[in-house]
Structures are given as C-alpha cells and as structure tokens.
Amino acid sequence: MTRVEMTVDGEPCEHEVEPRLLLVHYLRDVLEKTGTNIGCDTSNCGACTVHLDGRSVKSCTVLAVQADGSQVDTVEGLAGPSSDGDETDGWHPLQKAFHTEHGLQCGYCTPGMIMAAKDLLEENPDPDETEVREGLEGNLCRCTGYVNIVKAVRTAAAELREGASS
Amino acid sequence: MTAVDTPTTSNVGTTKLRKEDAHLVTGRTQWTDNIQLTGMLHVAVVRSPMAHARVTKVDVSAALEQPGVVAAFSGADLADQWAGGLPCAWPVTEDMQSPTHLPIATDEVRHVGDAVAVVVADSRYGAADATEFIDVEYEPLTAVVDMEAALADGSPLTDTQLDTNRSFTWQKIDGDVDAAFGSAAHVVERRFINQRLIPTAIEPRAVVCAPPREHREYTMWSATQVPHILRLMLALTCGVPEHELRVIAPDVGGGFGSKLNVYAEEAICLVLAKRLGKPIKWTESRSEGYQATIHGRDQIQDVALAFNEDHTLRGMKVELHADMGAYLQLVTPGVPLLGAFMFNAIYKMDALSFTCHGVLTNKTPTDAYRGAGRPEATYAIERLMDEAANELGVEPFELRERNWIKHEEFPYTTVAGIEYDSGNYEAATAKAKELFDYDGLRAEQQRRREQGDKVQLGIGISTFTEMCGLAPSRVLGSLSYGAGGWEHASVRMLPSGKVEVITGTSPHGQGHVTSWSQIAADALGIPFEDIEVRHGDTAVAHKGMDTYGSRSLVVGGYAVQVACDKVVAKAKRVAAHLLEAAEDDLEFDAGTFQVKGSPDANTSMQDVALAIFAAHDYPEDMEPSLDSDATVDPENFSYPHGTHLCATEVDTETGAVTIRSYVAVDDVGTVINPQIVEGQVHGGLAQGIAQALYEEAVYDAEGQLKTGSLLDYFVPAAPDLPHFTTDRTETPATTNPLGVKGVGEAGTIASTPAVINAVVDALRPMGVNDVLMPASPQNVWNAIQAAAPADGGAA
Ligand code: FES
Ligand code: FES
Numbered sequence: 001m002t003r004v005e006m007t008v009d010g011e012p013c014e015h016e017v018e019p020r021l022l023l024v025h026y027l028r029d030v031l032e033k034t035g036t037n038i039g040c041d042t043s044n045c046g047a048c049t050v051h052l053d054g055r056s057v058k059s060c061t062v063l064a065v066q067a068d069g070s071q072v073d074t075v076e077g078l079a080g081p082s083s084d085g086d087e088t089d090g091w092h093p094l095q096k097a098f099h100t101e102h103g104l105q106c107g108y109c110t111p112g113m114i115m116a117a118k119d120l121l122e123e124n125p126d127p128d129e130t131e132v133r134e135g136l137e138g139n140l141c142r143c144t145g146y147v148n149i150v151k152a153v154r155t156a157a158a159e160l161r162e163g164a165s166s
Numbered sequence: 167m168t169a170v171d172t173p174t175t176s177n178v179g180t181t182k183l184r185k186e187d188a189h190l191v192t193g194r195t196q197w198t199d200n201i202q203l204t205g206m207l208h209v210a211v212v213r214s215p216m217a218h219a220r221v222t223k224v225d226v227s228a229a230l231e232q233p234g235v236v237a238a239f240s241g242a243d244l245a246d247q248w249a250g251g252l253p254c255a256w257p258v259t260e261d262m263q264s265p266t267h268l269p270i271a272t273d274e275v276r277h278v279g280d281a282v283a284v285v286v287a288d289s290r291y292g293a294a295d296a297t298e299f300i301d302v303e304y305e306p307l308t309a310v311v312d313m314e315a316a317l318a319d320g321s322p323l324t325d326t327q328l329d330t331n332r333s334f335t336w337q338k339i340d341g342d343v344d345a346a347f348g349s350a351a352h353v354v355e356r357r358f359i360n361q362r363l364i365p366t367a368i369e370p371r372a373v374v375c376a377p378p379r380e381h382r383e384y385t386m387w388s389a390t391q392v393p394h395i396l397r398l399m400l401a402l403t404c405g406v407p408e409h410e411l412r413v414i415a416p417d418v419g420g421g422f423g424s425k426l427n428v429y430a431e432e433a434i435c436l437v438l439a440k441r442l443g444k445p446i447k448w449t450e451s452r453s454e455g456y457q458a459t460i461h462g463r464d465q466i467q468d469v470a471l472a473f474n475e476d477h478t479l480r481g482m483k484v485e486l487h488a489d490m491g492a493y494l495q496l497v498t499p500g501v502p503l504l505g506a507f508m509f510n511a512i513y514k515m516d517a518l519s520f521t522c523h524g525v526l527t528n529k530t531p532t533d534a535y536r537g538a539g540r541p542e543a544t545y546a547i548e549r550l551m552d553e554a555a556n557e558l559g560v561e562p563f564e565l566r567e568r569n570w571i572k573h574e575e576f577p578y579t580t581v582a583g584i585e586y587d588s589g590n591y592e593a594a595t596a597k598a599k600e601l602f603d604y605d606g607l608r609a610e611q612q613r614r615r616e617q618g619d620k621v622q623l624g625i626g627i628s629t630f631t632e633m634c635g636l637a638p639s640r641v642l643g644s645l646s647y648g649a650g651g652w653e654h655a656s657v658r659m660l661p662s663g664k665v666e667v668i669t670g671t672s673p674h675g676q677g678h679v680t681s682w683s684q685i686a687a688d689a690l691g692i693p694f695e696d697i698e699v700r701h702g703d704t705a706v707a708h709k710g711m712d713t714y715g716s717r718s719l720v721v722g723g724y725a726v727q728v729a730c731d732k733v734v735a736k737a738k739r740v741a742a743h744l745l746e747a748a749e750d751d752l753e754f755d756a757g758t759f760q761v762k763g764s765p766d767a768n769t770s771m772q773d774v775a776l777a778i779f780a781a782h783d784y785p786e787d788m789e790p791s792l793d794s795d796a797t798v799d800p801e802n803f804s805y806p807h808g809t810h811l812c813a814t815e816v817d818t819e820t821g822a823v824t825i826r827s828y829v830a831v832d833d834v835g836t837v838i839n840p841q842i843v844e845g846q847v848h849g850g851l852a853q854g855i856a857q858a859l860y861e862e863a864v865y866d867a868e869g870q871l872k873t874g875s876l877l878d879y880f881v882p883a884a885p886d887l888p889h890f891t892t893d894r895t896e897t898p899a900t901t902n903p904l905g906v907k908g909v910g911e912a913g914t915i916a917s918t919p920a921v922i923n924a925v926v927d928a929l930r931p932m933g934v935n936d937v938l939m940p941a942s943p944q945n946v947w948n949a950i951q952a953a954a955p956a957d958g959g960a961a
C-alpha cells in the first residue's frame with residue numbers, strides 16, 4: 001500500500017492505496033465521488049475525464065499514486081454556489097449550456113464531455129464547429145449524435161468570452 | 167377515453183428544458199455502479215475463451231485461497247439454484263429450437279464469453295484477481311460461425327444437445343406472389359448483408375442485489391430498460407417469488423435495446439445474494455460486455471421486387487437468414503420477424519412473401535438493437551428501390567412516388583395486413599428536397615461526373631416508415647409474443663396541489679420526466695414545475711411494460727393522458743358539488759372549473775385536491791380521492807415516417823467517404839417537446855450512419871470476436887459525424903388522443919440506407935451497384951475494384 005495525498009474538488013484527501021489503483025477507482029470507490037464515470041477499459045470513451053493540475057486527463061489511464069500531490073477537479077466541483085431558489089445560477093456556463101442546448105440525453109458521457117470541453121475552451125476560447133468536434137474526439141456519446149454537444153460548447157464559449165470581457 | 171373539455175395546451179408542443187438534467191450535469195447521479203452497501207461483495211465472472219467446447223473440469227479451490235475471496239462457484243455448484251434457463255419470451259414457432267441457457271454453463275460453452283464460474287470477493291480488484299485462480303479445462307468442439315454453412319447437411323452443431331442449427335423457419339405470405347412475379351415486366355433482385363453490430367450504451371451494464379433486511383424482499387438495482395419484465399422473469403428463473411423481489415432501474419446510461427433483456431449476471435447476483443446473505447455487485451467491463459451483452463442486426467437478405475411495364479410495383483420476395491447467436495435471449499427470434507410487416511414499407515403492392523430462417527451460431531446472442539428488425543427491412547427496400555430505379559432508368563424519387571401510398575389514401579391497409587393510420591410522404595419529401603437543395607446537388611453531381619472528378623458526389627434517398635409503439639396486445643399475442651403491450655400510469659393529486667405521475671415506462675435518456683410533465687400539466691392545468699414523474703422502481707411504479715420499441719410516448723404517454731382525464735372527470739364532480747352547480751354547467755380550462763357564464767363562480771384543480779383530501783364535503787356517490795390509474799392498450803402500432811437525404815463525397819482512388827450534408831424530415835405526428843424530439847432524431851441518425859460507415863462486429867472462423875473492445879469496434883466520435891439538418895412535418899396519429907407517433911428509432915431506421923444509397927450513387931458511373939457495410943475505405947475500394955473492367959482501370 002502507498003500513501004497518496006491530493007486535493008479533489010478543493011478538498012484535501014489522504015489514503016493508503018494499492019499502487020495499481022486507478023485514479024478513477026480512487027475517486028469513485030474510495031472517495032465516493034461518483035460524478036465521474038467509467039465507460040470502457042481501453043481509454044477510448046472519455047467518460048472518466050477529469051482535470052489533473054488544470055489539464056484534462058482520462059482518469060482511467062492515471063494511477064492514483066501518479067496523482068499524488070496533485071490537484072484533481074471533477075464535474076462535481078464545477079458549480080459555484082447558487083443564489084437561493086435557482087440552482088442553475090451557480091452552474092458553470094458549460095453545465096448551463098449542456099442543459100439549454102439539450103447536449104445530453106442519458107447523461108453518462110456528460111461529466112467527461114464537460115470536463116474535456118472545459119479544457120478545450122481554456123486552450124481555444126472561440127472554437128468553430130470543426131474545432132469543437134476535433135477537440136472532443138476522445139469522448140464518446142452514444143445518445144446525442146454530437147450536434148447539440150457542439151452547440152452547447154459553442155454557446156458556453158460565447159458566455160465565457162462575454163464574462164471575460166465584461 | 168373519458169370525455170372532458172379540451173384543455174389549454176400551453177406545455178405540449180413547446181420546448182421545456184429537461185427536468186432530468188440537473189443531477190446529470192452536476193454529477194449527483196445514481197448509476198447502478200455508484201451504489202455501495204454495507205457488507206457488499208463483488209462478483210467477477212470467469213468466461214469461456216472458446217466459442218464452442220465441452221467443459222471437462224472447473225476447480226475453484228485455489229481461488230478460495232486468495233485474499234478477500236468469500237466464495238467461488240462453478241456452473242455445477244449453482245445448477246440447482248435455477249428454476250429454469252434464462253428466458254426467451256418470443257417462441258416464434260411451435261417447434262423453435264432453443265438451446266438451454268443456464269446463467270453459468272455446466273458442461274458445454276457455446277460462445278466466447280459464456281460464463282463458466284464466478285468468484286465473490288470483498289473488493290472489485292480482489293474478485294477480478296481471483297478469476298485467474300479458477301482452473302477450467304475445455305475440450306474444444308467445432309465452432310459454427312457461418313449462417314449458411316450452419317444450415318448445410320452435416321454441419322457441425324452449435325449445441326450438441328440439439329440436432330440442428332436451424333432454430334426456426336417462419337413464413338408469412340400475403341397475396342399471390344407467383345402471379346406478381348410471373349407476370350412482371352421487370353424483376354430486380356439483390357443480396358444485402360446487414361452486418362452484426364454492438365449496441366455500446368456508454369454506461370456498461372451493472373447489477374447490485376441486496377438480500378432481505380427489514381422487509382422480506384430482495385432489492386435489485388440494474389442498469390436495465392425493463393425493471394418490470396426483469397422482475398417477473400427473474401422470479402421465474404431463480405425461484406424467488408415475484409412479490410419478494412423489488413427491481414429498481416436507477417439512472418440508466420442508455421440502452422438501445424442492449425438493456426432490454428434478462429441477463430445471466432442479474433440471475434447470478436440474485437442467487438448469490440440469496441446464498442451468501444450479502445449485497446452483491448457486478449459491473450461489466452466494456453470488453454466483457456462486448457462478449458456478454460447482446461449484439462444486434464446480422465442478417466443475410468435475399469430480396470426481389472417485381473414491377474409492371476409502367477414501373478408499378480407488383481410484389482416483393484424476402485428470404486432472410488438471421489443470426490441468433492448461441493442462445494435465444496429475451497426477444498431474439500422475434501426481432502427479424504418485425505420485418506415481415508415492414509419490407510413493403512411505404513409502397514403499395516399486391517403480394518409479399520417473407521421467409522426467415524433463424525440460425526444458431528457460436529457467437530454472442532443477437533437481440534433488439536435500436537430499430538430491431540425495421541432497420542434491416544428499411545435498408546433492404548430502400549436500397550432495392552434505388553437499384554430498381556437504376557435498372558429501370560428512372561429517377562429514384564419518381565419510382566418511389568409512383569408506388570407510395572398517397573396522403574389521401576390513409577388510413578391504408580398494407581399488403582402485410584396492417585393499417586397505417588396517417589401519413590404524408592409527399593409533404594415530407596417536398597420539404598426534405600428543398601432543405602437539401604436536391605436539384606442543385608443533382609446538377610453539381612452531373613458536372614462532376616462529366617469532369618471525371620476524383621472525388622465524386624453521391625445522393626442517397628430514404629423514404630421510410632416504421633412500425634413502432636409496441637402495443638396492441640392482441641397483435642403481439644397473434645405473433646406468439648409472451649406478453650402484452652399495454653402501459654400503465656397513475657396520477658396522484660397531493661393535498662398541496664402538487665402532482666405525482668407514476669409511469670410504467672422506464673426512461674434511460676429519453677426525457678420522459680419532462681415530456682410526461684408537459685402532458686400532465688396541460689391535462690390537469692397544473693404548472694409544469696409542480697409535477698413530479700416517478701418511474702423505474704417496481705415498488706413505486708407497480709405496473710409497467712417498460713421502454714423499448716419507441717413505445718413510451720405512444721403507449722405510456724397516452725396512459726398519462728387518460729389517467730389525467732380521469733382525475734379531471736372526478737375533480738369536475740367535486741367542483742360541481744362545491745360550487746353547487748350542475749356538472750354540465752361547468753367548464754374546465756387551464757386548471758380552473760368555472761360555471762359557464764358566471765366568472766366568479768369558480769374553483770381550481772388545486773383547491774379541489776385540497777377539498778377532497780379534507781373530505782369534509784364531497785359528493786356522496788364517490789370515494790374521497792381524485793387519484794386515478796389508467797392502463798391503455800392501443801389498437802394499432804404507430805407509423806412515423808419521413809424523408810432523409812444524404813450527400814456523400816466519395817474518393818474514387820482511396821475509397822474514403824465523407825458525408826457532406828444530411829437532411830432529415832421526420833413526421834412523428836404531434837410533438838410534445840420539439841427539443842427532445844430533435845435530440846432523439848439526432849441520436850438515431852448517429853447510430854444509423856455508424857452502421858453505414860463504421861461499425862461491424864467481426865468474428866473469425868474459430869468464433870473469436872476480433873472487435874472485442876472499443877479499440878477495434880469503431881463507435882464514431884464527434885469528428886466522424888456531420889452536422890444534421892432536421893425538420894418535421896406533422897401528420898397526427900389517429901390512434902391515440904395525443905396524436906403522437908414514436909420517435910426513438912426513426913433516425914436509425916431511416917439513415918443507414920440513405921448513406922449507402924449515396925455512396926453507391928457516387929460510384930454508379932464506375933459500374934458499382936453495391937457496397938458492403940460498413941462502407942469503410944477498404945470496402946468501398948473493393949467495390950470499385952470489383953466493378954472495374956478486367957482489362958484496365960484497376961489500380
Ligand atoms: S473509462 Fe476512461 S476512457 Fe473510457
Ligand atoms: S448522453 Fe448518453 S452517452 Fe452521451
């Protein structure tokens with residue numbers, strides 16, 4: 001067993017783990033942070049995407065011990081506090097846009113999609129349709145056909161740009 | 167239906183953002199694999215690496231020595247736990263051959279992935295590790311892989327307990343086929359292959375089963391589309407009384423048919439919970455699922471059309487070989503038979519013969535995959551209409567229009583004997599052609615053909631209909647289906663004026679909570695926000711037939727409407743009593759009962775709900791409750807239709823295909839929520855296009871699955887798919903009061919032939935008349951080479 005320490009969604013945590021434990025299993029089974037999903041065993045689907053020190057990674061391809069000392073951010077830490085009444089107030093523009101543009105159906109791919117899209121928008125704040133599609137190449141969705149995901153990401157991008165300039 | 171005043175429809179027909187989304191975008195989800203229970207144990211399944219073998223030894227003793235391992239069982243160890251094999255609910259013929267399907271094989275394995283043993287440990291990793299210590303010995307048997315060879319005399323057998331690989335031959339003949347073909351001026355014949363597909367819902371399957379605690383009941387959570395069917399079938403399979411089993415489908419991450427089943431692992435978890443007295447969890451890995459979760463399609467289609475001199479369609483002959491795989495799962499044999507009603511599609515003809523050979527092979531079982539039988543039929547007829555147009559030298563739309571049912575001919579009884587209630591193929595086609603710029607693209611295609619461009623433009627048409635909304639119980643019975651097709655809803659009026667709608671459908675991405683809220687909001691005149699929809703738990707929704715076959719809205723939504731109508735009828739009596747008016751003098755609109763002509767004499771639905779809760783003053787001849795149930799059983803299926811157009815750019819040197827534009831005009835009758843409907847179409851298109859261009863489950867001659875993970879099985883990502891242009895025409899259904907038609911499968915059914923027709927159309931000048939699916943560069947290039955004149959041209 002190996003000791004790991006990291007900050008997950010702003011909370012410090014510390015555990016003894018097996019060296020082979022995948023980060024995604026650490027999040028889901030040890031921390032019970034089940035917002036991050038698993039959709040494959042070949043690092044193809046992207047359902048497990050989180051941010052490791054600010055960059056998106058597939059958490060099924062990272063060992064928990066490799067994340068030692070890092071900051072991990074998942075979809076669960078994305079929303080800010082909401083004013084009373086409407087919880088959507090505090091949502092990240094990507095969460096809002098996936099909702100308003102119907103960028104999710106079953107929602108299983110959504111946490112990974114949103115985290116991958118967040119990284120994409122940090123790199124490229126104004127992607128065109130092709131750039132969004134290519135930027136999300138590592139994330140599979142079986143429900144939406146991607147059209148509304150692309151729309152959602154571009155809608156969120158516009159909101160984020162507006163927020164940045166105002 | 168109860169007669170009530172026509173309510174104001176302010177919710178139905180408008181886009182309401184989904185109530186489902188909040189927990190999904192924030193990660194506060196309840197997927198089955200999220201569930202952790204005190205004392206929970208994990209099960210891992212040892213699976214056969216061989217397609218067909220005798221199991222000569224299973225020794226679990228070394229596994230039991232491994233750290234954290236609590237138990238391990240061979241198939242023989244648990245053989246006495248099953249009251250029967252895993253069920254097939256659709257015995258299509260009386261003499262149908264069905265291999266015995268125990269959840270864990272005892273002496274013979276019949277496909278790669280067949281379970282042979284299980285290990286139970288206190289951790290996920292521990293259980294997986296211990297599988298390595300289970301010693302299984304196999305004596306290989308010949309694997310049967312090819313469907314046609316499987317039916318040849320002397321073929322090795324898929325199952326040594328049977329004496330044939332033919333599960334069934336099912337036939338339906340309508341009209342005088344010999345006369346139609348005998349006197350035809352033109353016959354167009356083809357063989358098409360509908361390849362095997364893997365549904366790949368992004369949430370893998372998972373099961374948790376807890377033994378009884380304070381109650382006597384077992385509780386099972388499963389990533390399933392069918393909690394109600396599962397409960398009944400597990401009760402029959404595992405000998406647990408139905409009333410002592412509660413099944414919950416929590417958040418479910420897509421299904422597409424793959425979760426419309428009763429699986430070995432569900433039975434295993436129940437039996438292990440019973441045996442060990444502890445909660446048991448199993449979650450499949452993707453690669454495991456590719457062997458253990460059903461596949462779809464897999465048909466060889468020999469089809470022919472007969473035409474008169476004037477291009478009027480006379481008849482159709484269909485002979486199918488449908489690969490069942492190694493076992494008959496829940497509805498495996500019935501899937502291809504749905505095609506018996508669909509090969510004729512939107513066309514009028516005098517005769518149709520349909521023969522289907524269901525063939526057993528040593529492969530993962532097939533079963534319903536989005537569209538189930540109807541994509542296969544639609545593919546064949548729409549491909550064949552294009553081939554016929556080419557052979558007859560007419561424009562493909564002209565041939566279709568000559569033969570399709572005209573809008574003024576509805577309702578129309580088809581050659582297959584079912585009645586299409588409504589439709590307007592002319593309107594959908596006109597709209598699609600305009601959005602697509604059909605004439606402009608044809609002109610460009612002509613130019614590029616003349617210039618001999620390296621990259622050719624192809625235009626593909628699919629004018630489809632389908633039969634969905636699996637309902638009419640009598641019809642399903644006449645097809646030997648093992649259950650009815652009704653659906654149930656309850657409406658509970660709470661004293662505070664809020665409403666609970668309980669539905670027997672079991673959504674897993676389709677947005678029923680939102681759409682059912684819209685229906686109930688309009689029917690009851692209660693705000694959308696004040697309605698909660700509950701589903702997917704047999705203890706809450708006690709009655710239901712679940713979600714598949716694009717049935718939920720047309721049957722389940724209909725049930726919600728009828729239950730609401732009953733509430734309104736009861737409330738009206740109470741309102742009349744409270745207002746001291748005659749019931750006939752009341753009108754109901756937007757949640758208010760008002761005495762006609764006296765605007766001040768009124769009361770609201772909420773006030774009536776409170777009054778009946780208090781029950782101090784209500785009509786003597788009624789019970790103090792507005793709550794209502796409805797079980798509806800529509801008399802007909804639902805027949806959405808549409809026109810899809812696809813433009814492809816095909817590189818004649820490399821075989822690469824790119825979709826340049828895709829237009830889908832669907833007619834799904836009245837629309838409850840346009841955004842949700844559009845989303846359903848998009849998702850369907852993606853899966854249908856994926857069949858056309860990317861996906862194929864490949865087995866080698868030994869029955870090994872060559873596409874055993876997402877590395878080898880090509881599920882398209884965002885860059886692999888185009889933008890879709892979607893629009894609608896709206897011809898209401900006449901078979902339900904909402905006017906709705908199913909939409910869940912339409913996109914998948916329509917799109918595959920549109921894409922392949924476009925690819926073939928691009929290559930037509932090179933003599934190409936077919937391309938195998940998926941139209942990968944390799945398959946396209948092969949088609950070009952095969953068509954090239956022998957003396958030149960071949961690269
Ligand atoms: S679970 Fe990590 S990529 Fe699929
Ligand atoms: S919404 Fe279901 S997989 Fe993307």
